[in-house]
Amino acid sequence: MNLFQISYKNLFRRKTRTAFTIVGITLSTWVLVTLLGFNRGYENSLNNDIDAMGFQIVLTAKGCPYEAATLMLKGGTGLRYMPQSIVQDVDKSPEVLQTSQMLMHAEFDANKGENGGTSIYLGIDPTTYPKMKPYLQFQQGGWFNENSQNEIVLGYEAAELEQREAGDIMLLAGSEEEFTIVGVLKRTGTQDDGMIFLPLKTVQKVFKKEGQLTMLGIQLNKDANSNAFEEELYKLPDVQVVSMAQVKNTIMSLVTSAKAIVLAIAFIAFLIAMFGVLNTVLMSVFERYQEIGILKSMGALPKDIFQMILIETALLCSFGGIAGIAFSFIFAGISETIIRYFLPFTPNGNLIAIDFNTAALSFAAIAAVGVIGGVYPSLRAANIRPLEAMRAND
Numbered sequence: 001m002n003l004f005q006i007s008y009k010n011l012f013r014r015k016t017r018t019a020f021t022i023v024g025i026t027l028s029t030w031v032l033v034t035l036l037g038f039n040r041g042y043e044n045s046l047n048n049d050i051d052a053m054g055f056q057i058v059l060t061a062k063g064c065p066y067e068a069a070t071l072m073l074k075g076g077t078g079l080r081y082m083p084q085s086i087v088q089d090v091d092k093s094p095e096v097l098q099t100s101q102m103l104m105h106a107e108f109d110a111n112k113g114e115n116g117g118t119s120i121y122l123g124i125d126p127t128t129y130p131k132m133k134p135y136l137q138f139q140q141g142g143w144f145n146e147n148s149q150n151e152i153v154l155g156y157e158a159a160e161l162e163q164r165e166a167g168d169i170m171l172l173a174g175s176e177e178e179f180t181i182v183g184v185l186k187r188t189g190t191q192d193d194g195m196i197f198l199p200l201k202t203v204q205k206v207f208k209k210e211g212q213l214t215m216l217g218i219q220l221n222k223d224a225n226s227n228a229f230e231e232e233l234y235k236l237p238d239v240q241v242v243s244m245a246q247v248k249n250t251i252m253s254l255v256t257s258a259k260a261i262v263l264a265i266a267f268i269a270f271l272i273a274m275f276g277v278l279n280t281v282l283m284s285v286f287e288r289y290q291e292i293g294i295l296k297s298m299g300a301l302p303k304d305i306f307q308m309i310l311i312e313t314a315l316l317c318s319f320g321g322i323a324g325i326a327f328s329f330i331f332a333g334i335s336e337t338i339i340r341y342f343l344p345f346t347p348n349g350n351l352i353a354i355d356f357n358t359a360a361l362s363f364a365a366i367a368a369v370g371v372i373g374g375v376y377p378s379l380r381a382a383n384i385r386p387l388e389a390m391r392a393n394d
Helices: 003-011 015-051 065-074 086-091 156-162 200-206 226-233 244-254 256-287 289-297 302-330 332-342 356-382 386-393
Strands: 057-061 096-109 117-124 138-141 151-154 169-171 178-185 196-199 215-220 239-243
Touching (some): 003 302, 015 256, 015 302, 015 332, 015 356, 057 226, 086 096, 086 215, 096 200, 117 200, 151 156, 156 178, 196 200, 226 239, 256 289, 256 302, 256 356, 289 302, 302 332
Parallel strands (some): 151 178
Antiparallel strands (some): 057 215, 057 239, 096 117, 138 178, 169 178
16 A cells, blocks of 8 residues: 555545535635636726727716716716717817717616616717627617617617517607617627617707717727827817726726735635645644554654655645635636625626636645645654654553
């Protein structure tokens, strides 16, 4: 029988204690893998949301940049407005490829859900908006045209919530006019899924916002000097200039404190794993004090005893690490739901992105920390003197 077999059998001599130790390592690994996956997934999802905007710069009415970023990525109800005449000043610049005018309006709908809810309408220019967002595809129907008035397009989630399809007639909250649904979009995983799209002029007329916009999307030429162009935009009165890079920095600043908590929890997970292994293996050494002395009197060298105890430690960490990684994959969806509940802003897409590299790094980290925790018990066992062990029996 080799050292590995002896170590394996020794682990299960105290099954309850071994099981609790493995559970502790499993939970530590689960937390570590999930947190590392969150750090990676959040940034990827945020980048995808920004790329899906379709334009490099957005003008909004002057206000808090945090509000502007939230308006752009998630919609909002605390809306500010800017004059539509600003479009002429922007279009004059040779840096601009095209612009897309948007007017967002939020209206409380008492018939939405059990307790009512807010419907978000987005007035768009059908000649420019689809070009800036080519990823938008239709499940039914298509876009309204420039001269349309009482026609709307529903995002995927909006259609599901309203239980509508192309061709249906729909009465919008805040309006007494009937609208025909001409298209239903496929799921995109972005804020567009919950939108109700209307022609820009219709939103301005129905909700009495003539001559006003909430956003102006700007797509630049490939060789445009974006920094210089932004400086020119800052000279325009009463507007907020938000670039995609600014949006990313703004949102990431909101979760800086959350990332600090993530690192703190990961460190605690390391400590739990290390001290759990240390306690279990050290108790095992004390209980087998005489047994180890007998082994040494029969010819076992200190290095053999050291290796035997260290192998036990490695097995504990391996069992717990593998189980923890498996749990992190299985319960990633539940973990993501919890994160979305507590964070003030979360991008669309998978917030927890766990791949082979993340799992391997976590396994290696837990194994290393666990083995470090097992070095002291292994040294204690290797330094046991056979005669003292025999006398301890008396």
